[in-house]
Amino acid sequence: MKELKRVVLFANSTKASVDGLVEDMCSFFEARGIRTCVLHLSSTNDDSNIDVPDADLAISLGGDGTVLTCAAALKGRDIPIMAVNLGTFGYITETSAYEYKDVFEDYIGGRTCVLERMMLHAKVLRGGHEVFSSTALNDMTVCACAMSKLVNIRLKIDGVLAADLKADGLIVATPTGSTAYSLAAGGPILDASLNAIIVNPICPFAMSVRPLVVSDSSVLTLEVPSQRTSIAISSDGHEMFELMEGDVVVIERSPCNALFVANRRRNFIEVLRDKLGWAGAFNA
Numbered sequence: 001m002k003e004l005k006r007v008v009l010f011a012n013s014t015k016a017s018v019d020g021l022v023e024d025m026c027s028f029f030e031a032r033g034i035r036t037c038v039l040h041l042s043s044t045n046d047d048s049n050i051d052v053p054d055a056d057l058a059i060s061l062g063g064d065g066t067v068l069t070c071a072a073a074l075k076g077r078d079i080p081i082m083a084v085n086l087g088t089f090g091y092i093t094e095t096s097a098y099e100y101k102d103v104f105e106d107y108i109g110g111r112t113c114v115l116e117r118m119m120l121h122a123k124v125l126r127g128g129h130e131v132f133s134s135t136a137l138n139d140m141t142v143c144a145c146a147m148s149k150l151v152n153i154r155l156k157i158d159g160v161l162a163a164d165l166k167a168d169g170l171i172v173a174t175p176t177g178s179t180a181y182s183l184a185a186g187g188p189i190l191d192a193s194l195n196a197i198i199v200n201p202i203c204p205f206a207m208s209v210r211p212l213v214v215s216d217s218s219v220l221t222l223e224v225p226s227q228r229t230s231i232a233i234s235s236d237g238h239e240m241f242e243l244m245e246g247d248v249v250v251i252e253r254s255p256c257n258a259l260f261v262a263n264r265r266r267n268f269i270e271v272l273r274d275k276l277g278w279a280g281a282f283n284a
Contacts, residue, residue, distance in 0.1 A: 002108040006035045008055040008079075010070045012062030013040045015086040021061060021097055028101065041069055055079055057107075057261075059100070063087020064180070068236045071119070071137040071258040080114045082107070082261040091179055091275050095263045103263050112264045117176045118195055118216060121254035122233060126247050134235035135254050138177030142222055142249060143169025143202060145230040145242065150205060154223040157199070157214060166205040172220060172251045173198040176258075179276065181237065187211045189278075191268055197253070222249040 007029050011018050026036045037053050041062070050073040052058075060070040060083045067083045074081065084100050085093035095103050106112040122140045124132040134140075144151050153165045173182040175190035178198055183189060187200040188211060195216040201209050214220075224231060224247045233249055234240040243249070272278045 002056075002110070004034050004056040004108065006037065006053070006055045007057045007059060008037045008039060008052060010039050010041055010058060010060045010062070010066060010073070012066045012086065013042050015062055017086055017097070018061050021084075021086070025059065025100070041066060052077070052079075057082060059084060060093065061086055062093070064092045065238075067092045068137050068238075072135060072236065072239075074258070075119065075135045075254070075256040078259065080107075080259040080261050091271065092176065092260075094266060094271055099263065099265065103261065103265075106264060107261045112262045115193070115260045115262050116257040117192060117260060118174050119254040119256055119258055120172060120174055120197070120251055121256075122172075122235065122249060122251045124233065124241060124243065124247055124249050126244065131247075132233070132241040134233075134239050134241075135256065136177075136235040137174065137258050138180045138236050139171050139173035139182060140233060140235055140251050141169055141171050141181065141202075141237070142231065142233045142243070144227075145232050149229040151227060151229065151231050152225050154225060155199070156221040156223070157218055159219075159221070162199075162212075163201075163209065165201055165209065167209070168202040170222065171198070171200040171202060173200060179272075182211075188213060189272065189276075193268070195253075197251075216253045218252070220251040222251070223247075224249070 011022050029036050052073050058079050058081045060067045083093040084095050120136045122134050123130050150166050155162045171182045175194045176192045178190040182198050182200045185202050187198050197214050200211040224243050226245050232240050232242045
């Protein structure tokens, strides 16, 4: 049996059912002698400023976006996340609200495992100096700040020139992020337990340019030549930094992994089938 002293709850305040669930969880844990700390999140939160206390377990209450916030706030802390879905889709958040007690009991009883998910780290070099850095669980995206504008990106992989891209942008995604923005942009689905990096141009201005999967040890360098529009890098779709001509973006695997408490009631294939409809049947 695992001994837990404190649980921290990341509660998405925009979800209608979150207050009642937080109250229920606090009572559930306090009855077991476990202290709780509640961090209320909203769409205006700055992830980098969240002060997370020491804890033995984190519980994300919201949708997949709340999980991304939780993972960014906990990077390097080795605190497992139990992701409880209060959203509409919930691909990463595979535990429903009514299952959390059972999943928790499985976890402390050693009947389920903690899954490691790779993350990405990006830094922006300007004149040789680092001016921005960020960590993402799903993806790093470089694209135009304005709609319907092409950007120019010189992409190198492990120092070798791969492409001079003209496209709406470029998504660099993890296997966890393969079912998010990258999938919508025509990228491949990867088992989240794999260690690999997806390089996925967004609407490239060349028929020959297709998504590419490379080793997780690869280092991607994106050079920013002159542009006709402003261009920015975003981390998991919310932390954004505007780039300038001459900037160099370096993206590689983060030394930190995100840790997730597994729900043994479903696996990757079941979630793929039920959430994404990857079932092979026609609905006429």
